[in-house]
Amino acid sequence: MSLPSARFAAALEKFDALNAEDPNQDTDAEGRVWPKELLYGQRMSAGLAQVAHGAPEPVQLAARCQHIRRWAIPRQDFPLDRAGYHRWRNTLKQYHAEVAGQVLAEAGYEEATITRVQALLQKKELAHDADVQLLEDVICLVFLEHYFLAFARQHPEEKVIDIVQKTWRKMTPQGHALALKLPLPAEAQALVAKALA
Numbered sequence: 418m419s420l421p422s423a424r425f426a427a428a429l430e431k432f433d434a435l436n437a438e439d440p441n442q443d444t445d446a447e448g449r450v451w452p453k454e455l456l457y458g459q460r461m462s463a464g465l466a467q468v469a470h471g472a473p474e475p476v477q478l479a480a481r482c483q484h485i486r487r488w489a490i491p492r493q494d495f496p497l498d499r500a501g502y503h504r505w506r507n508t509l510k511q512y513h514a515e516v517a518g519q520v521l522a523e524a525g526y527e528e529a530t531i532t533r534v535q536a537l538l539q540k541k542e543l544a545h546d547a548d549v550q551l552l553e554d555v556i557c558l559v560f561l562e563h564y565f566l567a568f569a570r571q572h573p574e575e576k577v578i579d580i581v582q583k584t585w586r587k588m589t590p591q592g593h594a595l596a597l598k599l600p601l602p603a604e605a606q607a608l609v610a611k612a613l614a
Contacts, residue, residue, distance in 0.1 A: 428524040433455060486512070558595055
């Protein structure tokens with residue numbers, strides 16, 4: 418396996434530095450406290466390495482900056498209905514793509530790679546682009562493994578089941594197989610089983 422390029426290392430370092438500014442905190446499995454989006458970026462990179470070791474460089478870059486500076490555009494700044502949620506998500510995708518583009522340009526990436534990473538972040542051609550689908554599988558797996566149970570405890574069961582079903586529809590058969598092997602707590606496993614029944 419080839420060593421990562423200097424610009425790849427520089428881009429990851431800058432993504433991490435930006436996400437380290439997150440005022441929100443999260444705790445990892447060992448009980449260590451992290452800036453929330455810094456931990457998410459680390460989990461995305463680790464998840465991608467498990468699912469597709471040696472994934473294309475643009476996918477590795479997009480995985481690490483998937484939520485770059487996400488806290489800068491809070492959910493509560495948009496109407497708290499379905500339309501507001503979709504506006505928030507689309508605004509975030511555009512923002513993540515812009516910030517990532519700036520970082521990648523500063524790191525020395527050419528326009529083609531920058532455009533590719535931005536397309537991945539915006540989930541363009543999800544049903545037809547294998548790299549976008551790979552990224553989506555990793556997003557779903559990271560959610561299920563690290564965030565699902567906390568989410569489930571905050572929402573009614575019917576909403577949780579609906580979310581699992583929607584998540585499942587976004588994933589590939591390989592993603593499904595990996596999801597069913599995740600070491601989920603019994604409570605989370607029961608909810609997934611109910612959603613898939």
